[in-house]
Amino acid sequence: MMNTADTAAKSDSLISESKVGRIGRIYNSEGGPLIGWLFDEARLRNQNLREMSQELGVTFGYINQMRNGQRYAHNMSQRMTKACADYLGVPPIVVMLLSGAISMKHFLLRHESEEQLIDRTIRKIQNDPQVRQSVPERLLDLPLDAKKAMVAMYGEVAGFDIFNVRRLPTILDGLQRAAISHDENEFIAAENLISSEI
Incomplete structure (x- = not known):
């Protein structure tokens, strides 16, 4: 003590x-x-x-x-x-x-590994008409760290929210509404059960 x-x-x-x-x-x-x-x-x-x-x-x-x-x-x-x-x-x-x-993975809209997310974003970069001519064709063949750096730069310039971080407040608001609704539904169900037993 x-x-x-x-x-x-x-x-x-x-x-x-x-x-x-x-x-x-x-x-x-x-x-x-x-x-x-x-x-x-x-x-x-x-x-x-x-x-x-x-x-x-x-x-x-x-x-x-x-x-x-x-x-x-x-x-x-x-x-x-x-x-x-x-x-x-x-x-x-x-x-x-x-x-x-x-964890953070529970808030992601899709379940995918970091590398899958980075590769999906690389494909988006390669299809962006404003930048695709500025990036190498074999961008997907680069090491993961290089691809991450490229995706981070693209995110900064294009204002692209790679990990949906900007959507978290909306997601959390939805979770809170769902929790409130769930609690109300549980209460109604319990009330109906009690009424039916009387």
């Missing part, structure tokens, strides 16, 4: 830390960014890890197993995901992102 002086010193060091430094520390934490953020939050609350575990509704051993890689954060239960979200003061979707339960 930390004494008051140790806790105060750790809290002061966290307060004086730069945003970039904090992000680096959390994302390089043993057990991944979710564990790093949970531990960081515990420090800011002046809690030891046992107190944090109790607040999350799990044992200290469970948290230790997540930190040591014996348990994986992306396999957490919905209850644990919600407990982490409540503890951190964020929506559960943030916890799912931090734990690796969902």
Whole structure:
């Protein structure tokens, strides 16, 4: 258990830390960014890890197993995901992102590898009447890093959103609407079930 002086010193060091430094520390934490953020939050609350575990509704051993890689954060239960979200003061979707339960690939409109995406974009470049005469015919034969550089330059010049990053707010808005609609439908279904049993 930390004494008051140790806790105060750790809290002061966290307060004086730069945003970039904090992000680096959390994302390089043993057990991944979710564990790093949970531990960081515990420090800011002046809690030891046992107190944090109790607040999350799990044992200290469970948290230790997540930190040591014996348990994986992306396999957490919905209850644990919600407990982490409540503890951190964020929506559960943030916890799912931090734990690796969902990733950027889940937001892509098509499932394809990076190289497939780059090659598809190269073909688009080769078919663009404004630039196709400026690029080599055998552009697809270049090494992946060279193709990535070409695609990045084309994206900058043509304003092409290669990874659909600009569409993410629209996608997230759609997800939020779908979640609200799903919750309403579940409620209506449960209400109908109760009414039919009466």
